[in-house]
Amino acid sequence: MFKKKELETVYDLLIKKELAQANKLLINLRQVGLLHPEYLFLMSLFLMETGRTYLAIDSLLLSLKIDNTSEVMIKNNFEGTTEKLVKKRYEALIFAFKQIKTNDLKNMAIQAMEKNDASGFLEHLSKVMPGIKLKK
Numbered sequence: 001m002f003k004k005k006e007l008e009t010v011y012d013l014l015i016k017k018e019l020a021q022a023n024k025l026l027i028n029l030r031q032v033g034l035l036h037p038e039y040l041f042l043m044s045l046f047l048m049e050t051g052r053t054y055l056a057i058d059s060l061l062l063s064l065k066i067d068n069t070s071e072v073m074i075k076n077n078f079e080g081t082t083e084k085l086v087k088k089r090y091e092a093l094i095f096a097f098k099q100i101k102t103n104d105l106k107n108m109a110i111q112a113m114e115k116n117d118a119s120g121f122l123e124h125l126s127k128v129m130p131g132i133k134l135k136k
Contacts (some may be wrong), residue, residue, distance in 0.1 A: 037067040
């Protein structure tokens with residue numbers, strides 16, 4: 001699912017709820033790039049497991065936004081995220097939106113996942129949550 005073995009290891013630790021060890025690896029992996037979409041996805045899972053849902057949502061949205069901004073992907077030499085991971089990211093977003101009871105965003109995320117097109121969802125988010133801006 002991940003293109004880097006180290007990221008897969010962190011994912012496995014998070015699934016096993018070995019949070020302390022996962023956190024250490026996440027800290028060490030920052031050199032991969034704080035903007036790397038896969039790293040941000042893993043960070044969001046860690047944040048959700050530690051009860052920081054709103055920060056997790058920010059990380060997931062940034063991961064989605066970067067993955068759908070070709071200029072940033074090219075500039076940082078990032079490879080596109082696998083389809084399996086894209087689906088996992090949407091599922092995490094849907095779960096988080098459900099937790100904080102924002103059904104409109106949950107439904108928009110479901111539609112984006114079903115269409116495999118984040119453009120309308122990201123456009124809406126840029127209007128209602130203008131805080132996440134990327135330098136291209």
